[in-house]
Amino acid sequence: MPRLRSPLLTAAAALAVLGSLAACDGDKSKSAAMADSGDPLAQYRANPKYKAFMAGEKMSGYVFASPETQAMQDDDFENPGMLAVQDGEEEWSKVEGAAGKSCASCHQDAAKSMKGVAVSYPKFEPKRGKLANIEHRINLCRTEHMKAPELKWESKPLLGLTAYVEHQSRGLPISVKVDGPAAPFFEEGKKFYYTRRGQMDIACAQCHEQNPGMNIGVENLSQGQSNGYPTYRLKWQSFGSLHRRFEGCNQEVRAEPYPRGSDEYTNLELYVAWRGNGLKSEAPSVRR
Amino acid sequence: MAADIKPRIRVPQTAKKDEIIEIKTLISHPMESGQRKDSQGKIIPRKIINKMTVAFNGKPVFEAKLEPSISANPYLSFFLKCSASGNLDFTWTDDDGSVYKATQAITVA
Numbered sequence: 001m002p003r004l005r006s007p008l009l010t011a012a013a014a015l016a017v018l019g020s021l022a023a024c025d026g027d028k029s030k031s032a033a034m035a036d037s038g039d040p041l042a043q044y045r046a047n048p049k050y051k052a053f054m055a056g057e058k059m060s061g062y063v064f065a066s067p068e069t070q071a072m073q074d075d076d077f078e079n080p081g082m083l084a085v086q087d088g089e090e091e092w093s094k095v096e097g098a099a100g101k102s103c104a105s106c107h108q109d110a111a112k113s114m115k116g117v118a119v120s121y122p123k124f125e126p127k128r129g130k131l132a133n134i135e136h137r138i139n140l141c142r143t144e145h146m147k148a149p150e151l152k153w154e155s156k157p158l159l160g161l162t163a164y165v166e167h168q169s170r171g172l173p174i175s176v177k178v179d180g181p182a183a184p185f186f187e188e189g190k191k192f193y194y195t196r197r198g199q200m201d202i203a204c205a206q207c208h209e210q211n212p213g214m215n216i217g218v219e220n221l222s223q224g225q226s227n228g229y230p231t232y233r234l235k236w237q238s239f240g241s242l243h244r245r246f247e248g249c250n251q252e253v254r255a256e257p258y259p260r261g262s263d264e265y266t267n268l269e270l271y272v273a274w275r276g277n278g279l280k281s282e283a284p285s286v287r288r
Numbered sequence: 289m290a291a292d293i294k295p296r297i298r299v300p301q302t303a304k305k306d307e308i309i310e311i312k313t314l315i316s317h318p319m320e321s322g323q324r325k326d327s328q329g330k331i332i333p334r335k336i337i338n339k340m341t342v343a344f345n346g347k348p349v350f351e352a353k354l355e356p357s358i359s360a361n362p363y364l365s366f367f368l369k370c371s372a373s374g375n376l377d378f379t380w381t382d383d384d385g386s387v388y389k390a391t392q393a394i395t396v397a
Binding site: 237 | 292294296298312314316318319359360361363
């Protein structure tokens with residue numbers, strides 16, 4: 001039963017980390033590590049290797065990963081996320097739907113047409129009257145331009161196409177826009193980020209804004225940046241979407257998750273992407 | 289399902305005589321352990337790659353027995369010293385009897 005986890009233990013671990021932090025704030029001399037620099041992120045800032053994975057004070061999840069996980073991401077051959085990119089490459093030129101077209105029929109060479117696209121998503125999509133992320137955008141092209149059915153969220157072909165499109169922006173800085181028609185959706189996402197939820201009554205910000213660099217159970221808390229997504233997650237033993245990660249983070253505090261692809265998670269995705277504006281895309285990343 | 293299983297290899301195309309080269313392999317495979325249950329509580333049958341072998345010009349140079357606790361998409365790498373040019377043949381054996389193969393030539397100069 002390798003998948004069995006105790007929610008109570010997880011809850012206790014999370015409360016323990018937040019509790020111990022409160023104590024550290026009260027009396028900094030208590031903790032040697034804290035007294036050293038007063039900042040658990042100082043070690044990452046000081047490491048020149050991480051320069052490419054930072055933008056000012058923003059740090060990619062890569063920085064917080066173990067050397068073994070980093071090595072897996074660094075080598076495209078070892079990186080199992082590249083298998084999803086390969087799947088997507090095959091999907092790209094597959095003819096489907098009543099219009100008799102493939103993605104390639106209209107967008108030709110993805111290396112040119114899709115370069116820099118994914119780092120500007122989610123964005124306001126007039127056809128939806130709300131935000132679209134890359135998955136939504138792909139499905140819009142399927143229904144409208146290919147006359148093909150939508151691909152199911154988290155299905156192999158949709159994960160593959162998302163990975164393939166995102167991969168064309170690897171190395172480019174995240175650069176979402178949050179003004180104009182996107183503004184009200186951004187505000188919704190921001191509200192979500194700061195709202196305490198679940199039985200443990202904890203907001204995203206309390207873990208990822210206030211406590212990065214601290215341990216939570218066996219995990220090293222990161223800033224919760226999205227520049228590596230979609231990602232190959234070792235715990236999942238598979239490739240997965242950012243919304244799947246959001247779902248896990250909601251469950252972590254024993255809150256009811258929203259459906260993947262929902263407006264709530266898409267607005268949140270814009271807020272999270274904006275927090276990371278300037279960080280370079282790592283799609284596909286490898287995470288624990 | 290079987291269409292999803294793809295072996296990948298990375299082998300230098302050329303090597304100097306007696307140079308030690310690194311061979312990397314990865315096969316996309318779920319490595320279902322046989323220990324997990326589905327939502328109905330029924331055991332999901334075991335299906336793993338249980339063996340991987342490599343031969344150089346027909347002579348075995350590497351063999352691994354894989355067990356159910358090994359992660360999905362098993363990655364294996366090893367080092368090899370070649371004194372002559374030849375073919376490396378890779379074989380992965382699945383619980384269901386399927387055999388997946390890959391081949392690459394190395395020119396030793």
